[in-house]
Amino acid sequence: MNRVSLNAALVSVAVLVLILSAVLGTSDLSASEALSAIFGGGDETAHIIVWEIRLPRVLAALGVGAALGASGALMQGLLRNPLAEPGVLGVSASASLGAIIALYFGLSFLGAFTAPVLAVAGAAAATVVLSVLAAARISAVQLILVGVGLSSFAGALGALAINLAPNRFALSDMVTWMLGSVTNRSLDDLMFVAPLWLVGGVLAVLVAPGLRALALGEETAQTLGVHLGRTRTGVIGAAALLTGAAVAISGVIGFVGIVAPHLVRPFVRHDPADLIGPSALVGGVLIALADLLLRLAPLDQELRLGVMVSMIGAPVFILIAARARGMGQ
Secondary structure, three states: OOHHHHHHHHHHHHHHHHHHHHHOOOOOOOHHHHHHHHOOOOOHHHHHHHHHHHHHHHHHHHHHHHHHHHHHHHHHHHHOOOOOOOOOOOHHHHHHHHHHHHHHOOHHHHOOOHHHHHHHHHHHHHHHHHHHHHHOOOOHHHHHHHHHHHHHHHHHHHHHHHHOOOOHHHHHHHHHHHHOOOOOOOHHHHHHHHHHHHHHHHHHHHHHHHHHHHOOOHHHHHHOOOOHHHHHHHHHHHHHHHHHHHHHHHOOOOOHHHHHHHHHHHHOOOOHHHHHHHHHHHHHHHHHHHHHHHHHOOOOOOOOHHHHHHHHHHHHHHHHHHHOOOOOO
16 A cells, blocks of 8 residues: 555545544434534534534544654654654653643743643653663663653652642642543634644654655765754654644643554555654544543543553553564664
């Protein structure tokens, strides 16, 4: 399957999941009424359920999954490590810590963009640390351990903030960030993070050729005219913007950045540049499907999206790590 056919197939699946998520739910709204509401028909109740509840939620899930899938592909291309991804390497936890700091100290008075900006700053700080260490040529195992350490440290600081939360409202918000969820997201929330995702996506497209050359080795990439410093900076910026914005709207959702590229890689001949787009689409579909299953599950209390994804993603991560050869070399 060539790249165009693969992307077309994945876009079709994403659209199908979008429609299913808009049509299916626990309310008494029928499928025909929901479809009618999508195209501007139906009564006011149907319009509210579809356009103000279901569609913003599935669009948020698709956007978050796409951002994390693309970030995973970018980081794997930069670090040349199939286990690299924002969650495992501590980028997501660092982004969450940035948002938690904004919530803990009540920095919303500085502006509506405070939490997303601090989330992006946290993601960027962690990504810079990892990039510097990768440039120092430490082993893949060491890099993963550093990422685990970053994640644990950021998680511990987040837990400390929760323990010392000044009020129950701040506590509730911080717990939501830590567990991950796209519940009650609105179109305004999406418009809030869309510029960050857009800039991150443009950067990802610009650095893609450099990642393809980097897969041949740094010396070969330089021979081909690739500016390594500029490529690293671009990847760091793209991953930080995509991950930071995703965390800003959903909190921490892990392992998508590993699973999505791993599923796509055999179809793109392991080309890191061609991996980015399909990984984004697969990540979006995975998160949207997981959120749809959570909505339809017959449970008294809905599970958090980040919890469910981690329960599925962690075993997949273990499988990928066990099958990887020469990781410590």
